Amino acid sequence: MKYIFALCVAVALWISVPVQSQAGVVAKVDLSQQRMHVYVNGSKRYSWRVSTGAGRYRTPVGSFRPTVLKKMHYSSIYNNAPMPYSVFFLGGYAVHGTNHVKRLGRPASHGCVRLHPSHAARLYTLVKRYGRGKSRIVIKP
Numbered sequence: 569m570k571y572i573f574a575l576c577v578a579v580a581l582w583i584s585v586p587v588q589s590q591a592g593v594v595a596k597v598d599l600s601q602q603r604m605h606v607y608v609n610g611s612k613r614y615s616w617r618v619s620t621g622a623g624r625y626r627t628p629v630g631s632f633r634p635t636v637l638k639k640m641h642y643s644s645i646y647n648n649a650p651m652p653y654s655v656f657f658l659g660g661y662a663v664h665g666t667n668h669v670k671r672l673g674r675p676a677s678h679g680c681v682r683l684h685p686s687h688a689a690r691l692y693t694l695v696k697r698y699g700r701g702k703s704r705i706v707i708k709p
Contacts, residue, residue, distance in 0.1 A: 592702030593694045595663065597681055599627060599709050602673050604663075604683065608694060619666065619682040622675035629707050632657035634700040637692060646678060652685055653692035657705045664688055681707070 594607040599620055606614040620627040636656040643649040645660070652665040663681040665688030666672070672684060683691065695703045 592698045592704070593691075594704045594706060595691060597627075597663075597705070597707040599629070599707065602675065604681065604687075606691060606694070608698075614687070614690065616683055616687045617673040619668070619671050619674060619676040621677055621679040625678045627677070627679050627681060627707060628658055628661060629709055632705045632707075634695050634703050634705065637696055637700070639692070651680070653688035655692055655695050655703075655705070663691060663705060681705075 591609050596605045596607070597603075597618060597620065598605070602618055602620065604614075604616045604618045605612060606616070634655045634657050636654075638654045638656070639652070641651040641654040641662070641664070643651060650667065651662060654662040654664040656662040661680055663683060665685035666677075666682035667685075668676060668682065669684050672682065676682070
């Protein structure tokens with residue numbers, strides 16, 4: 569019974585994230601579906617496949633504000649891997665483009681949220697336009 573109550577509370581919180589009332593950009597990542605839904609000024613604008621953490625690598629869950637935007641970043645941990653249109657949200661975790669587009673739609677990263685490069689460019693541009701303070705990355709299990 570407690571589990572069902574907790575599940576209902578979690579669903580209510582997920583649904584009540586103030587997407588409609590917030591002016592700006594909200595990128596909601598659903599780890600179970602491997603999808604990102606992007607809202608601009610409360611209206612759903614995009615729905616894209618993503619790749620998130622695989623195996624022992626986990627993508628953090630929660631609600632985050634972007635911290636750093638880098639048009640082209642190279643991983644200092646994973647063999648200088650290119651991370652185009654990076655939107656960092658928690659330490660070294662970022663939403664970014666990938667060359668491994670065939671893996672989109674299933675877990676395949678070291679914890680970051682990977683997007684098709686053109687989708688990453690769109691998100692990057694939106695966050696840059698609206699600002700980090702009016703943007704949010706929301707990741708749910």
